[in-house]
Amino acid sequence: MIDIHCHILHGIDDGAQDLNEALAMARIAYDDGVRHIVATPHYKTGYISHKALVDERIRELQAALDEAAVGITIRRGNELCLESADFFHEHYRLQNFHYLAGGSSFLLIEQPWKGYCPDSLDIVEYLVRQGVTPIIPHPERHGFFRDNPVLLTALLEAGAWTQVTVDSLLGKNNEDAKTFAFRLLDRGEVHTIATDAHNVGRKPNLSEGFRIIEAHQGKAAADAILGRMKQVIGL
Template identity: 55%
Template sequence: MIDIHCHILPGVDDGAKDMDMAVAMARIAVDDGIRTIVATPHLGNYWKVYADIVRTKAALLQAELDRLGIDLRIRCGNELVLENAAFVEETLRNERCCFLGDNSAFLLLEEPWAGFSPDTWDVLETLRARGTTAVLAHPERHAFFREEPSLLDRMIETGVVWTQVSVDSLLGNNGPDAKAFAARLVDRGQVHTLATDAHNVARKPILALGFDAVAARAGAAAADAIRERMAAI
């Protein structure tokens, strides 16, 4: 399995605090059946983990995993905060963020916690022009999507947005509201990808239970469709 959203890089944001924690997270992931993690540190106004830092830290972590014989590949990514259109455009223009995967086909994008960004629609047009699909981080955790689901419907209808639902939300670890909205997304076929959004060994990198939850609720084909999209990424 591939985890496309994980804060495993040591000492760069609110994820793994040091190399020991990152290695401990890697062991949990491997035990769960994860073989590739796209490391996605925050990149926004608060945490500014730019691509050069991601690449340096990912190489350090990979070297340590290889030294310890842990069968896990670390890839470079970012969780880009949609602070505003200018921020996203400048970051893309200057190639300061990592996409998910080898090319620029998919970008992990997070709405601000303070509220839905009115610049969202402009940013999606920018991404469309660049041939990039936004993978929207954990919409089920944002109150404004739960209160106004049509916002998310409209984003998906643009055709350049896939959702990323967090396994912890499906399992109820992000509270009853996030759990209920995640279930609603499963029922409506609006869970395009799953990820762990792991930050440490408590918010840990486990994916298998998420696929089980989707399969139990919507059938094995629904879980397989998610696997196929993630393989495409």
């Protein structure tokens, strides 16, 4: 399996605190069946995780994984916050952040928790024109999407994908997030899933997500989601 959204890199944001915790998270993921993890540290005010820092942490973690014989490949990424059009275009112009898997085709773009970014549709349309598929992480956790789902629909119609978090399907975030996650699933609007794991408590649990989706919608739906995740990392 492939986890396309995970805060496994140590000492870089609010994810793994040190290399030992990053290794522990990787072991949990490996035992769960994951073989590829896209490391996606936050890229926003307060956590400006530039490419060089991300690459340094990945080299350190991959070396530790190889030494410990944990068969997981760590791939580059960031979770870019859409703070404003100015913030996006400044950092996009300088190419300060990583696309998912270090390519140039998929970008994880997070909404601010304080409220919907009104520039979102323009940014999504801009990225799509550049040949980039924006992926919106955990839309089910944002009250503004639940209260006004046309905001999300407009982004999907413009070419964005969603990434629903396994904990939401499990009901660990809250019942509103769970209900909306299943509504997206029923509408065929769950393009990818991920753990959004941050530590050994908020841990990797990807197999649970696929189990739920297969039970709810069948193996073909789960396979289609996995197929899109393979596209993200170029498999």
